Amino acid sequence: MVRFLTEVPEDHPRYLSLKERHAIIDGMHQKIVAEAGLIAHGRGEAFDYILGEETPAYALIQEEAAVAILLLAEHPVISVNGNVAVLCPKELVQLAEKTSAKLEVNLFYRTKEREKNIESVLKDAGAKEVLGVHLGDRAKSIPEITHKRRIVDLNGIFLADVVFVPLEDGDRTMVLRKMGKKVISVDLNPMSRTSVWSNVTIVNHVRRATREMLDIADDLTKKSKEELITIIDKYDNNNLLQDSLRFMSDRLIKLAQKQLKEG
Ligand code: PTJ
Numbered sequence: 001m002v003r004f005l006t007e008v009p010e011d012h013p014r015y016l017s018l019k020e021r022h023a024i025i026d027g028m029h030q031k032i033v034a035e036a037g038l039i040a041h042g043r044g045e046a047f048d049y050i051l052g053e054e055t056p057a058y059a060l061i062q063e064e065a066a067v068a069i070l071l072l073a074e075h076p077v078i079s080v081n082g083n084v085a086v087l088c089p090k091e092l093v094q095l096a097e098k099t100s101a102k103l104e105v106n107l108f109y110r111t112k113e114r115e116k117n118i119e120s121v122l123k124d125a126g127a128k129e130v131l132g133v134h135l136g137d138r139a140k141s142i143p144e145i146t147h148k149r150r151i152v153d154l155n156g157i158f159l160a161d162v163v164f165v166p167l168e169d170g171d172r173t174m175v176l177r178k179m180g181k182k183v184i185s186v187d188l189n190p191m192s193r194t195s196v197w198s199n200v201t202i203v204n205h206v207r208r209a210t211r212e213m214l215d216i217a218d219d220l221t222k223k224s225k226e227e228l229i230t231i232i233d234k235y236d237n238n239n240l241l242q243d244s245l246r247f248m249s250d251r252l253i254k255l256a257q258k259q260l261k262e263g
């Protein structure tokens with residue numbers, strides 16, 4: 001469990017954002033989050049500010065397609081890094097339960113210490129099984145990747161047909177696609193390599209996205225296989241990425257007009 005060390009005054013106008021920022025900093029001190037995770041979080045914050053820190057309508061369509069793919073998968077795996085272990089561990093564990101997915105720790109800045117710490121965070125959040133740790137003979141290597149994200153679990157990402165990668169750096173997404181796997185990502189930056197290469201890109205804050213996916217999963221588990229296939233067939237990731245960029249640019253124009261009137 002992450003110990004929250006920094007007190008944030010509840011009456012602060014940006015309480016939630018500050019609380020989250022300090023959770024990431026505390027997570028770094030406790031060797032859960034990588035140092036670069038702070039920079040990645042800051043980049044995400046900037047994009048979320050443009051979204052107005054709310055889920056736009058297009059993201060709900062992306063999230064629905066993502067859940068449909070997870071529910072139809074034979075071996076779905078949720079890949080967990082340091083940032084998401086701090087931001088939404090319970091949501092990830094529950095999503096894994098609802099979609100029969102496995103949880104696997106997969107790190108860019110992989111150390112044994114961080115692996116074990118993230119495993120503990122997930123177990124504290126209710127996970128019964130965590131792959132990607134204590135690998136031994138189960139360690140497999142993804143071809144073409146030279147950094148440590150290449151190390152995957154034989155029973156997890158290696159075998160998976162669908163991999164959910166909340167918060168990612170792009171090159172693995174491309175290689176996973178080349179290996180014939182479907183990739184679902186969450187990235188507030190719709191222009192990142194991960195966003196462009198994923199089968200389904202959710203352009204939303206990972207905490208909001210995973211929470212909403214839990215409700216969507218409750219809804220979609222009541223649907224037939226054919227209905228889930230229809231959701232996926234109708235889905236066009238490229239169109240939705242364009243919608244997300246349009247949403248952001250419209251927001252910026254509206255903000256500029258407001259500023260002009262008020263200023
Ligand atoms: O824990 P590790 O060792 O696996 O390392 C994880 C990090 C995040 C450091 C590593 O994957 C990394 O360097 O990622 P990047 O290349 O900085 O990409 C992170 C992407 O996530 C950026 O495009 C950010 O805009 C986006 N992002 C950051 N915070 C959020 C986010 N997207 C959704 N929700 C967020 N809260």
